[in-house]
Amino acid sequence: MKIAVIGGGNGCFAAVADFAEAGHQIGWWRRNGPQSDASELTLIDHKGSREIAVRATDDLAAALDGAELIFIPTPAFSQEDIARSLAPHLRDGQVIFLAPGSFGSLRMAQILREAGCSADIALAETGTLPWLARKQGPDAVRITTRASRLPTGVFPARLTDRALEIIGRAFPGVIERSEDALSGALMNAGPIIHPPLILMNAGPIEHFDRWDIHNEGTQPSIRRIHDALDGERITLRETLGYTAPHFPLRDHYETDQWMYGNLAHDKLVGSGDWHEKLNLDDHRYMSEDIAYGLALLVSVADWAGVDVPVAKGLLALASAVTGRDLRHGPRTIEAMGLSGLSRAEMTELLQGGKLSLAGAAA
Structure with a gap:
């Protein structure tokens, strides 16, 4: 085709x-x-x-x-x-x-x-x-x-x-x-894997010309933040009625059941291609995965009444690093005109696609 x-x-x-x-x-x-x-x-x-x-x-x-x-x-x-x-x-x-x-x-x-x-x-x-x-x-x-x-x-x-x-x-x-x-x-892996890696590696990222967040930058403390953040994502999915598999990020590191299959993390590190220059202000891990993806997750959690303290903390840190209020960015449900919907109205919108429900042009 x-x-x-x-x-x-x-x-x-x-x-x-x-x-x-x-x-x-x-x-x-x-x-x-x-x-x-x-x-x-x-x-x-x-x-x-x-x-x-x-x-x-x-x-x-x-x-x-x-x-x-x-x-x-x-x-x-x-x-x-x-x-x-x-x-x-x-x-x-x-x-x-x-x-x-x-x-x-x-x-x-x-x-x-x-x-x-x-x-x-x-x-x-x-x-x-x-x-x-x-x-x-x-x-x-x-x-x-x-x-x-x-x-x-x-x-x-x-x-x-x-x-x-x-x-x-x-x-x-x-x-x-x-x-x-x-x-x-809410399956998007970027807002789960990248925010802890860049924010908790901010020192070496800014100090060294190149830094591999997936190799030297992936340490046990960071993995624990990954798991806590991913637990919030999965709790949010379950609260909204979405069923397993939720593709927990732990599987990326420990099993062959995640999106990339067997030994994906080892292959990534072994390639050397991610030993690179990162700019905390404008790299897509910040400008996309945090400013769009993580901000979306936090906004949906607020709408659904789900507590996500790790996600909110990382978003607050990223806002401080960049000097921009990322909680109120362009991909939150408030910015998309969806925050006034009830659960039933959101379901109807997602199923039928009638954008007038969200206040958009039909």
């Missing part, structure tokens, strides 16, 4: 290479088009190195034309602008897949409707990027490992069967059904 890939980051490179090698037709949109004269990507993984014929375009309409799946593995802070760009070009039956989403499935749906898009589409989001990957230059990507399980929620949930069938053709055998888009958003 034809898959449109939106963006030019690590996940986009990995997606384009894997989808093309699997035989899919690729429409790859980058805002500034190709970044070199090359018409190939070099894919490096456990099989070795090989060239994949593919080329980016700055023609969004051409990239989207005929695409059944629109794959967007870009940071959450890019989603609103991307939605506005997509709005004139979307057609009935297409599926947008965010990896991950930070509840971007619902926010992008709001933006699309506000922009006058009436296409009957589904928007889905999963709990992690489907690859542990890093670019190795302007035309190369190394994939350390691939996801083996991708819990995925769909907005509106009434379109889940159709959406997961299409997504499953791009990711055969790994897509797992989540109840709805909020369930999918």
Whole structure:
């Protein structure tokens, strides 16, 4: 099938290479088009190195034309602008897949409707990027490992069967059904794994030119904070009526049952690709995983009446580090116009997709 890939980051490179090698037709949109004269990507993984014929375009309409799946593995802070760009070009039956989403499935749906898009589409989001990957230059990507399980929620949930069938053709055998888009958003691993790693490693991050938060930075005290924070996420999911599996982060470190499967953490550390320069002010671990993902979790917990002291503490620390009030950021349910909904109204919105319930344009 034809898959449109939106963006030019690590996940986009990995997606384009894997989808093309699997035989899919690729429409790859980058805002500034190709970044070199090359018409190939070099894919490096456990099989070795090989060239994949593919080329980016700055023609969004051409990239989207005929695409059944629109794959967007870009940071959450890019989603609103991307939605506005997509709005004139979307057609009935297409599926947008965010990896991950930070509840971007619902926010992008709001933006699309506000922009006058009436296409009957589904928007889905999963709990992690489907690859542990890093670019190795302007035309190369190394994939350390691939996801083996991708819990995925769909907005509106009434379109889940159709959406997961299409997504499953791009990711055969790994897509797992989540109840709805909020369930999918609360599977997002980034707001659980990264805030303790960057905030509790702030000293060495600022002192050393490069620092591996997953190797030297993953110490027992930090793992205990991970588990406490993840326990709050799981309690929130259970309070909202979402059922297991909840994909506890502990499984990433201790078992082969998490999203990336066997020895994923060891492979990540062994690659050396995450021994890198981090800027606490603008790295996506702060600007996405905390400012969007963790702020969303805290806002949903407040709405649901669930106590999340570790999440709130980390969010307060991040606000102090950046000098910005991250609790009242753009991806909280207050900012999305959802905080006045009852539990029943939220369920109706997530199932049926009638955005007027949230005060957005229908």
